[in-house]
């Protein structure tokens with residue numbers, strides 16, 4: 570199983586290293602090479618570097634307020650709150666023209682903003698649904714069945730990874746360290762969201778209390794026994 574996964578990851582890394590417009594320096598590309606998020610930009614009608622993009626007048630006020638938290642010679646420190654604001658303004662995702670607008674505000678080269686936007690998975694660089702569902706892709710969760718959970722979601726919604734459903738409601742992506750669910754539960758969550766209900770926060774596994782082990786605490790319940798010692802004098 571691991572050799573198949575390794576081969577898949579290698580393909581993804583090769584794709585990452587064949588950029589159109591690189592969005593990150595080689596160092597940060599290496600750091601992200603195990604994520605499926607693209608580290609390069611491909612022009613599309615709704616995502617072009619030269620497309621006009623500006624903060625709205627109301628958000629410009631917010632930009633000024635954010636910038637006032639930083640000394641004038643450290644404007645670049647505002648990159649994350651500004652990207653967050655731009656993403657909110659743009660319906661939950663960041664076109665490259667919005668990143669360029671942020672670069673202008675903080676007076677850095679656009680690549681400095683791209684590096685941040687490509688590193689943090691909270692920034693979406695393609696359109697996402699109203700509910701963007703993320704499945705953990707790291708080894709412990711793979712062993713616990715995260716691939717089956719993702720398959721159940723994609724099948725139920727009729728989309729591929731990072732595609733948005735026709736009604737714009739859902740998209741499915743990958744990230745690390747999410748709460749534990751099952752293929753059945755994940756479909757139930759989707760249907761709750763569709764009905765406008767709020768799924769409970771925290772673990773979705775009824776056999777766990779918060780982040781405790783499934784089935785309750787199983788260790789350190791009895792008397793602690795000291796480790797066995799050899800009677801060295803008897804040797």
Ligand code: FES
Pocket residue numbers: 705706707708709710745746747748
């Ligand atoms: S490894 Fe998947 S939630 Fe932490």
